[in-house]
Amino acid sequence: MKYLTCILLLLMLPACSLTIPGVASAPTPTPSVTLPASLPRPPRPPTPIPPQPTLAPTPTLAPLTLSERRRIFVQVWETVRDHYLYADYNGVDWQAVYDEVSAQVDASTDAEAFYRLMERMIERLDDDHSRYESPQEVAAQQAEFSGTLRYGGIGAEIRDVDEGGLISSVVPGGPADRAGIMPRDVIISVDGVDYEDSDAFGPGGPISQVRGEPGTPVRLGIRSPNQPPREVVVIREVIDLDAFNRVHARRLANSSLGLLSIPSFYVEGVDRQVRQAVEDLLQDGPLTGLIIDVRANGGGYVHLMRNTIALFHDGGIIGSTSGRSSSEEQRIPTGKQIPDLREVPIVVLVSEETISAAEMFAAGMQVLGRARIVGTPSAGNTENLYSYDFADGSRLLLAEVAFYLPDGTPVEGRGVQPDRRVDAEWWRYQPEDDPQIQAAIEELQRAE
Structure with missing residues (x-):
């Protein structure tokens, strides 16, 4: 996978x-x-x-x-x-x-x-x-x-936290967005049932009740930061799943620093998306530093990961994937680097939710000396799957190799170790207040 x-x-x-x-x-x-x-x-x-x-x-x-x-x-x-x-x-x-x-x-x-x-x-x-x-x-x-698979829902990603269901992101222009629900809001009830009353929702939990048939309403109790609770009725729609995986970038306020988020390497043409996002940032002038956020990146295709590293570093070997009967060096392509980023310092943000191909990305940027790593150790979950397709259309995805650094150190079971560890529930913060982003800014300023 x-x-x-x-x-x-x-x-x-x-x-x-x-x-x-x-x-x-x-x-x-x-x-x-x-x-x-x-x-x-x-x-x-x-x-x-x-x-x-x-x-x-x-x-x-x-x-x-x-x-x-x-x-x-x-x-x-x-x-x-x-x-x-x-x-x-x-x-x-x-x-x-x-x-x-x-x-x-x-x-x-x-x-x-x-x-x-x-x-x-x-x-x-x-x-x-x-x-x-x-x-x-x-x-x-x-x-x-x-990008053609769609589902019926409100167009928001939800995390289970002690207070309820934390909205970590919303699809721009989607049902939740139009209803005034914003990232960092917390769902405290669904159709009048307390979000934390898990037994009342059955095996799928409260999130299963937020989803539903397009065109049907769901009544959500919402608590926004520093505001009293309110109820919001949201009409479910068919949501394009690709909206949750889209690369996006922006400049940090009043600075020449860029923040690039790569949610997944399981997206067709993700490397092209990254290139376009960076080039859009550069249209407003040179960057003095770039923060790449893969803290919630669950992995993806290894060749797309390598092609993405190639945008920031021209060639090199980041390690190998090895198993019982095979071993392959992971080489970064040449001739793809974005010229205006050659001398720009980079920080990569990682967390325990940085998994597999995303870990290989962070480790590769680190071993090539192209980026400093900030955050918490990654998942240490780098088993790579090989795909076997059968005549009936079914498929076996089998763990056959794991990722090793160039010196032979396995990432499996230990994760990518940050150069600067910052323990924080980063998803609770707006980017401007995120402790890990603030630490990344400090690292970039030191590199200038």
């Missing part, structure tokens, strides 16, 4: 990094390298709950014969056996899994039950990255990547 941080399949799935596509039949063998039998794995980092689709993206699943089910099952199982990153399968007896699931495949009666069975089999690896996707889910991810 962590890729796609993850593939990084950004809004729909746990983060990761997609590296290269695979095939359903026997993958091409790669040269053997000496690697650790297994790598440490961090706990799943806390992340904001993303918007989920409420509109069916694909038709009903096509039926599968028993022979088709068995063929796909064997291909999936053998791919894990031969290529999974951890030689001990995270303590799972993979042969015993075959014996157990084989009988269940024979007993499955329809395509939906079979795909759920395959999903559960891969979930037993318990690495937070590897997953099996049905043809429906593959279609949804393709729609997300192309």
